[in-house]
Amino acid sequence: MPNTEYLKIPKERVGVLIGKDGTTKEHIENMTKTELDIESETGSITITPTDEMEDPLSVWKTRYIIKAIGRGFSPETAFKLLDDEFILDIINLQDFVGKSKKAILRQKGRIIGREGRTKEIIxxxxxxxxxxxxxxxxxxGDMERIQIAKEAIEMILNGVRHKSVYSFLEKKKQELKRKEFENIVLKE
Structure with missing residues (x-):
């Protein structure tokens, strides 16, 4: 039986994790066959496997669903992590710009883009x-696509012009399409 897991999310995201009348928390528990103990004051969460848990990865998946909600994703998007193909990857902006609040704000702005355009394009x-x-x-997302998105974001963080990042993404998108087409042809 997998062990109990502990993690912490920002206090302002606890309400999203619990959901209206506890519906999100309940949905997570039902989908993963785990039990969540949420400490609203601190953002501390305990994930305990239940007796009817079938998937040995359930506690691990639950941890990442909660982490995703804690990092700003909607519960619906976080639930994609129930699929074994999907993973969560977190880039710490301080690794690129240090602890300067101004630099972090500037880089977040570059990643989001005017009216959210850059983020939407990625x-x-x-x-x-x-x-x-x-x-x-x-x-x-899935591993291969996350690698491409991560590379594009790191290019932005390293000061590469948006136009160059968009060209890189266009090239990678064409490569993915070609690869998917080849896989379909091979299966026939």
Whole structure:
């Protein structure tokens, strides 16, 4: 039986995790066959496996669903992590710009873009969900697509012009389409 897990999310995200009348918390518990103990004052969460848990990865998946909600994703998007193909990747902006609040704010602005355009382009080109929250940029998608989105975000963080990042994404999108087409042809 997997062990109990402990984690903490920002206090302002606890309400989203619990949901209206506890519906989100209940849904997570039902989907993963785990029990959540949420400490609203601190944001501390305990994940305990239940007796009817079938998937040995349930506690691990629950941890990442909660982490995703804590990093700004909607519960609906976080539930994609129930699928074994999807992962959560978190980029810490401090790794690129240090602790300067001004620098973090500037980089978040570059990643989001005017009226959210850059973030939306990365999402559309890679089919990866993106959340810019606090000092992090979080990604939910399959491994290959996350690598592309992450590379594009790191290019932005390293000062590459948006136009160059968009060209990179366009090239990668074409490569993915070609690969998917080849896989379909091979299966026939």
């Amino acid at each position: 999402k559309d080109m890679t089919d990866v969900d993106i959340s810019v929250y606090g000092k992090t940029v979080s990604l939910i």
